[in-house]
Amino acid sequence: MTAGTSDIEKAAGVLRAGGLVALPTETVYGLGANAEDPAAVARIFQVKGRPPSHPLIVHIGGAEQLDDWVEDVPATARLLAEHFWPGPLTLVLRRGSRVPLEATGGLDTVAVRVPDHPVALALLAAFAGGVTAPSANRFGQVSPTTANDVRDELGDAVDFVLDGGPCQVGVESTIVDVTGEAPSILRPGGVTREDLEAVLGFPLAVPSASHIRVPGQHPSHYAPRARVVLVEPEKVIAEAERAQELGHRVGVFVPAPFAGAPVKAHTVVAVPASMAAYARGLYGFLRELDQRGCDLIVASVPAQEGLGLAIANRLRRAAGPRSTV
Numbered sequence: 141m142t143a144g145t146s147d148i149e150k151a152a153g154v155l156r157a158g159g160l161v162a163l164p165t166e167t168v169y170g171l172g173a174n175a176e177d178p179a180a181v182a183r184i185f186q187v188k189g190r191p192p193s194h195p196l197i198v199h200i201g202g203a204e205q206l207d208d209w210v211e212d213v214p215a216t217a218r219l220l221a222e223h224f225w226p227g228p229l230t231l232v233l234r235r236g237s238r239v240p241l242e243a244t245g246g247l248d249t250v251a252v253r254v255p256d257h258p259v260a261l262a263l264l265a266a267f268a269g270g271v272t273a274p275s276a277n278r279f280g281q282v283s284p285t286t287a288n289d290v291r292d293e294l295g296d297a298v299d300f301v302l303d304g305g306p307c308q309v310g311v312e313s314t315i316v317d318v319t320g321e322a323p324s325i326l327r328p329g330g331v332t333r334e335d336l337e338a339v340l341g342f343p344l345a346v347p348s349a350s351h352i353r354v355p356g357q358h359p360s361h362y363a364p365r366a367r368v369v370l371v372e373p374e375k376v377i378a379e380a381e382r383a384q385e386l387g388h389r390v391g392v393f394v395p396a397p398f399a400g401a402p403v404k405a406h407t408v409v410a411v412p413a414s415m416a417a418y419a420r421g422l423y424g425f426l427r428e429l430d431q432r433g434c435d436l437i438v439a440s441v442p443a444q445e446g447l448g449l450a451i452a453n454r455l456r457r458a459a460g461p462r463s464t465v
């Protein structure tokens with residue numbers, strides 16, 4: 141059930157008292173704390189099992205608050221904020237003195253965004269401060285896109301869960317670093333590269349895996365329990381059937397052009413043809429296949445344009461080498 145005014149007030153009180161609140165955003169659910177409370181911020185890392193050197197995003201209530209949190213706002217940042225906030229775009233800027241180093245992993249830069257979700261915006265208004273929040277999942281695992289996902293994932297480790305219904309974008313925000321000479325994409329996400337370039341009027345650097353301070357770019361991230369294997373779209377069905385015959389409990393993401401084909405697999409997910417619908421459903425599909433006991437997921441990456449770029453990035457990370465397997 142979607143949070144009402146009394147839930148918002150309660151959540152703001154929890155933040156003021158140094159507690160943790162899970163909050164809905166348009167991208168995924170976040171695990172939020174008062175951005176100016178180093179002890180509360182430290183608890184986020186503890187609950188997630190996230191290394192403390194990995195920075196968080198500070199969520200603010202409106203673009204007009206940007207200067208309260210950062211130093212030096214270049215014209216490019218203002219332009220992007222004006223066009224895309226509230227929305228799934230995170231800007232990396234020079235850290236303002238209000239932001240504790242705990243929230244930035246010791247960096248002199250800080251990531252900031254205005255989420256486009258009525259419950260998140262109501263919480264930010266009631267709290268009247270910044271809320272620092274990574275995705276509300278254990279480090280390296282699938283991000284939650286419903287309040288139930290958060291409860292399953294974190295249980296009592298979070299003090300209050302605000303329910304805002306299923307997330308409408310479904311993948312994390314696009315992170316753009318605007319501290320350098322030319323803006324660059326650190327992580328593809330809910331705002332497409334094409335939309336950013338249309339506003340900027342020039343091409344952006346293609347995301348690379350070299351930004352080691354962005355944990356979303358580590359080899360294994362966004363990963364379900366099941367192992368993820370990526371193959372060419374036309375080979376997905378054959379590969380799934382082969383693995384099933386070898387004794388795996390196979391979950392398969394059947395690409396849209398092959399929808400409806402009979403597949404011998406444990407669980408079959410028909411991938412939506414629309415990239416917006418695919419992004420919205422992606423983490424739910426991965427969770428579902430885990431819940432159904434699949435040990436192997438066969439999928440392909442979509443064309444890397446529009447939201448396909450973010451989906452391909454998450455699938456590649458989910459399929460990345462794991463330290464514990």
Ligand code: AMP
Pocket residue numbers: 194195196197232244247249250251273274275312315326327353354355356357
């Ligand atoms: P999450 O919400 O779990 O996806 O984590 C927040 C994302 O923002 C991570 O990928 C962070 O590394 C990234 N981030 C936060 N602050 C910075 C920063 N100052 N520089 C680069 N990336 C950042």
Ligand code: MG
Pocket residue numbers: 274275283356
């Ligand atoms: Mg995350």
